[in-house]
Amino acid sequence: MARWMVQVAQEMMPIRNVLSDRLFSGYAVACDETWMQVLKETARDPEMKSWMIVRMNPVEDKKVVLFDYAISRSGAVMKDLFEGYAGRLLCDGLESYSPLESNLLRFGCNMHSRRKFEQAAKDGAKAGKTIAGEVMNIYKQIYDFEEGLANAPPEEKVKSRNEDQKPLFEKIRSIVADNQIKVPNKSKLGQAFTYFNNEYEYLTRYLDDGNIGPDNGMVERTIRKFAIGRNNWMFADTPEGADASALLYSIVITAKVNGVNPYTALTKILTELPNAKTIEDYERLAEFILTP
Numbered sequence: 001m002a003r004w005m006v007q008v009a010q011e012m013m014p015i016r017n018v019l020s021d022r023l024f025s026g027y028a029v030a031c032d033e034t035w036m037q038v039l040k041e042t043a044r045d046p047e048m049k050s051w052m053i054v055r056m057n058p059v060e061d062k063k064v065v066l067f068d069y070a071i072s073r074s075g076a077v078m079k080d081l082f083e084g085y086a087g088r089l090l091c092d093g094l095e096s097y098s099p100l101e102s103n104l105l106r107f108g109c110n111m112h113s114r115r116k117f118e119q120a121a122k123d124g125a126k127a128g129k130t131i132a133g134e135v136m137n138i139y140k141q142i143y144d145f146e147e148g149l150a151n152a153p154p155e156e157k158v159k160s161r162n163e164d165q166k167p168l169f170e171k172i173r174s175i176v177a178d179n180q181i182k183v184p185n186k187s188k189l190g191q192a193f194t195y196f197n198n199e200y201e202y203l204t205r206y207l208d209d210g211n212i213g214p215d216n217g218m219v220e221r222t223i224r225k226f227a228i229g230r231n232n233w234m235f236a237d238t239p240e241g242a243d244a245s246a247l248l249y250s251i252v253i254t255a256k257v258n259g260v261n262p263y264t265a266l267t268k269i270l271t272e273l274p275n276a277k278t279i280e281d282y283e284r285l286a287e288f289i290l291t292p
Helices: 002-011 013-024 075-081 095-102 110-123 126-147 154-182 188-203 217-233 239-257 262-275 279-290
Strands: 028-037 049-056 065-070 088-090 105-107
Touching (some): 002 013, 002 239, 013 065, 013 239, 013 279, 049 075, 049 217, 075 095, 095 105, 110 126, 110 188, 126 188, 217 239, 239 262, 239 279, 262 279
Parallel strands (some): 088 105
Antiparallel strands (some): 028 049, 049 065
């Protein structure tokens, strides 16, 4: 059965190429990663972690979600995945994204920043819990304002964000500046401070772009579906199997986020796939997972 999946994935590669072109033609790309295990990688122990890197177009009505297997999440891997793309990138503070900034406009993820303060408020040193809690309350105000703008046009979002949310970010920045020297860098609160300071430019860039949201939550939610599956199948046997898994997850999750029944879409695709010969044929097949 594993061999069947690998063979099916190979035949569906042209559809994935259509999705890749669609992804890079959008307004922005969001990216995140999660670990996986592959047993038979060349010159690597079976216990070593590999990665599934997930990219998504968060703005377009027709969503594309692409999974890519890689043995690392290094800057070189990210460069390969984003080769030829010169748009906007929504991501967390992973250093591997930094080399992309010569071609991309980078936006940060406030969900990651907020989560670090949440950890400090919950599990950090007693002396820092009050400060972390204060920042969490400010983040709640930021997200409350943003929730109220859900249906607003982009220009209205920019105006309102700069009036209501920008002062709140400046307030967090002031709290960090006043307290950072008193907090050990390796403490949970110290790590939250460092992340916020290092990412401040990216965390606040969305304020001036009404098409981009404050965080990477959409792609994180798609990764969660992969993580749930990983709890069941646990590992891939070979790199070929990991690549096949990446392609099939791309098809199924893209269908799901577009409100398409994956079983129905796959039945149509696999029925018509043997007759597909041209780019137009594969573009038509891709629509089965893009359009409800």
